[in-house]
Amino acid sequence: MNNDPLHNASRTDENERRASQQPANRMLGRVIACNGAHATIAAETEPGSTDVSQLWSVGRLISIEMGTSRVAALVFSMRTGEDHWAADKPNRLLIDVELVGEVYRTEDGSERFSTGISRYPYLGAVAHRIRTGDLVKIYDSGKRDACVVGKLTQDETINASISIPQMLAKHFAVVGSTGVGKTTAVSLLLNKAIETDPKLRVLILDPHNEFAAAFPDHSVVIDTDTLDLPFWLMRLEEFAEVIFRGRKPAPEEMDVLRDLIPEAKKAFRGTEGSAVRRTSDKSAITPDTPVPYRMADLLALIDERIGRLEGRGEKPALRTLKGRILSAINDTRYNFMFSSNTINDNILETVAHIFRIPGDGKPISVFQLSGIPSEVVNSVVSVLCRMSFELAVLARGSLHMLVVCEEAHRYVPADPERGFFPTRQSIAQIAKEGRKYGISLGVISQRPSELDQTILSQCSTVFAMRLSNEIDQKIILSAVPNASTSTTNFLSSIGNGEAIAFGEAVNVPMRMRFDRVPTVKLPKASGTASHANHETPDTVDLNSIVTRMRAAAKPVITGFQQSVEAAFSDLPEPAAPGRATEEIDSWKRELGREPGTGATEGYEPYRPDMLPGRALSASPNPAPTDTASGAVNELRRAGFQMQAQNGPPPGETRPSLRESLLKKPLGSLYRKD
Numbered sequence: 001m002n003n004d005p006l007h008n009a010s011r012t013d014e015n016e017r018r019a020s021q022q023p024a025n026r027m028l029g030r031v032i033a034c035n036g037a038h039a040t041i042a043a044e045t046e047p048g049s050t051d052v053s054q055l056w057s058v059g060r061l062i063s064i065e066m067g068t069s070r071v072a073a074l075v076f077s078m079r080t081g082e083d084h085w086a087a088d089k090p091n092r093l094l095i096d097v098e099l100v101g102e103v104y105r106t107e108d109g110s111e112r113f114s115t116g117i118s119r120y121p122y123l124g125a126v127a128h129r130i131r132t133g134d135l136v137k138i139y140d141s142g143k144r145d146a147c148v149v150g151k152l153t154q155d156e157t158i159n160a161s162i163s164i165p166q167m168l169a170k171h172f173a174v175v176g177s178t179g180v181g182k183t184t185a186v187s188l189l190l191n192k193a194i195e196t197d198p199k200l201r202v203l204i205l206d207p208h209n210e211f212a213a214a215f216p217d218h219s220v221v222i223d224t225d226t227l228d229l230p231f232w233l234m235r236l237e238e239f240a241e242v243i244f245r246g247r248k249p250a251p252e253e254m255d256v257l258r259d260l261i262p263e264a265k266k267a268f269r270g271t272e273g274s275a276v277r278r279t280s281d282k283s284a285i286t287p288d289t290p291v292p293y294r295m296a297d298l299l300a301l302i303d304e305r306i307g308r309l310e311g312r313g314e315k316p317a318l319r320t321l322k323g324r325i326l327s328a329i330n331d332t333r334y335n336f337m338f339s340s341n342t343i344n345d346n347i348l349e350t351v352a353h354i355f356r357i358p359g360d361g362k363p364i365s366v367f368q369l370s371g372i373p374s375e376v377v378n379s380v381v382s383v384l385c386r387m388s389f390e391l392a393v394l395a396r397g398s399l400h401m402l403v404v405c406e407e408a409h410r411y412v413p414a415d416p417e418r419g420f421f422p423t424r425q426s427i428a429q430i431a432k433e434g435r436k437y438g439i440s441l442g443v444i445s446q447r448p449s450e451l452d453q454t455i456l457s458q459c460s461t462v463f464a465m466r467l468s469n470e471i472d473q474k475i476i477l478s479a480v481p482n483a484s485t486s487t488t489n490f491l492s493s494i495g496n497g498e499a500i501a502f503g504e505a506v507n508v509p510m511r512m513r514f515d516r517v518p519t520v521k522l523p524k525a526s527g528t529a530s531h532a533n534h535e536t537p538d539t540v541d542l543n544s545i546v547t548r549m550r551a552a553a554k555p556v557i558t559g560f561q562q563s564v565e566a567a568f569s570d571l572p573e574p575a576a577p578g579r580a581t582e583e584i585d586s587w588k589r590e591l592g593r594e595p596g597t598g599a600t601e602g603y604e605p606y607r608p609d610m611l612p613g614r615a616l617s618a619s620p621n622p623a624p625t626d627t628a629s630g631a632v633n634e635l636r637r638a639g640f641q642m643q644a645q646n647g648p649p650p651g652e653t654r655p656s657l658r659e660s661l662l663k664k665p666l667g668s669l670y671r672k673d
Helices: 005-018 051-055 132-139 164-169 183-197 234-243 249-269 274-281 297-307 312-330 330-339 347-356 374-395 419-438 453-459 470-481 542-549 558-570 579-588 627-646 658-660
Strands: 030-034 036-046 061-065 069-080 092-105 113-116 126-129 146-151 161-162 172-175 199-205 218-221 364-368 399-407 441-445 461-464 498-503 508-516
Touching: 005 172, 030 092, 030 461, 036 051, 061 092, 061 132, 069 132, 069 347, 092 132, 132 399, 161 164, 161 508, 164 183, 172 183, 183 199, 183 399, 183 441, 183 508, 199 347, 199 374, 218 249, 218 347, 234 249, 234 312, 234 374, 249 297, 249 312, 297 312, 347 364, 347 374, 374 399, 374 419, 374 441, 399 419, 419 453, 441 453, 453 470, 461 470, 498 558
Parallel strands: 172 441, 172 461, 199 364, 199 399, 218 364, 399 441
Antiparallel strands: 030 036, 030 126, 036 092, 061 069, 061 126, 069 092, 092 113, 146 161, 146 508, 461 498, 498 508
């Protein structure tokens, strides 16, 4: 006796459909036409009844009985035999189906599903609604690593399972119009992926800052405030994209960079530790070698060329190049690549932080691109994708990488004249060769027609959500091997959260609905949800918006303040400690910091009388001075009074407090770290 619930359910379902008391035409139809891919089934309704017609709906699977086997077919078109619907007599239905596979019986008596068909339906073959047991066999991958990601649209009691290793082995894509739930579906798939593969490291290129909320416990967020991506990690073309702000580089200036960047790297190598020198000496230094160098050295080399007597023709190009470099260095939006932290050889820390090696329980890195200037986003993406591939290759299988490109049509557009070639090259290298080294690509796009078809064709698993554009539907049809016109015809009408899955991760094209994600883990743009409820156009702070727009901030002089205080501590202690304390407090007030409070106030504008050695000019009508100006004058008077009261030791002239500070080396005023 067989106690298998699926077997019993299928037998009961069969008996219900074939009960003798039921009319013969209530749930059955017959094949009247067939070719190698499609078949036409005729059915007839009862007078005034639509029960039979309700069994045939577009997108559902039906079964064609073949004796020892059953052919599964997908309904994609329906019509009546007449040009109208008769309410008082039987109606003839014509259903067009696509043949998708066969459920056959093995030698041991069990039943299995195969996408191949050994016997095609004959004319007159009986068709009926598919059994629940057959649906389970069709959509069950039969692999232990299968993960449940949703439910079948046709029968929500059956799980929709996919093979995560198959999905990652040959890349995957999620396409759909805006607002259909692509980001939510991707967050669900990534959560399943990191549960399945503990060696997996995920890098999400997030242009809208949406994914940070989806992985609160398994991700780190990297933005321009927490990122130190050294400029010297870039290759020459990537660095030129930054310097020329996305415009076409000038050949003369590119030749100068190609000659001088290796020289700047050699200059840095001569001043660094022996470990860096030994590593660099093993190979020739090129503009693409990831060796640190200083912008100051590069500018000094340009100045040296400008000062030469020969080569007058290239001096305009040299001056223009110098201006471009200075403009990029002084742009506060580029601090993540030109800050002081990027001068050191910190490649280990940078790689470990971005690519989660080790992961410390957070294998996902959400790289937020919205704060990066649009003209250099392509260059940053190129660096990240290229380094991901190199890491996977050099790790020799110990590291599995997944690069997820949101809005991928920005980086690899269909038009080869658009986009940034190194970025296209880096992503294409992952798509074509990544599976050999354990690196996968996840492509997310709302316009497949604007995406490079070579990249899309490399994605062996595609989750197609609602696509209203006919061109996009045809792109999916041409890119996916086992997609067909019948399965893509209704892409324009499926609901939010629904998708049709094609490819290696599923046995047959599967219409499914993704599981719901908890509200606390739903992707959302950072900063929008917290302010949307209580801020209006009448209450929004426009000043702060403009400040962020200009990327301007007040100067931070905390380090300079500490250096000044340290300089005071090195001076000989005067005889009148009370006056010295007042003098130091006056200096602190001049810096905008009240003694004992740590509060920082506004900074006083520059005036000529602030220069050292300038005496206050007597004026019969002195202009009113503010508090900060009075503090400066009080400081000067305090210095003169202390010098007059204390007097120098015998045989020695004691300098004033200000003179002692001014005579200190300039380097001592800066923090060594």
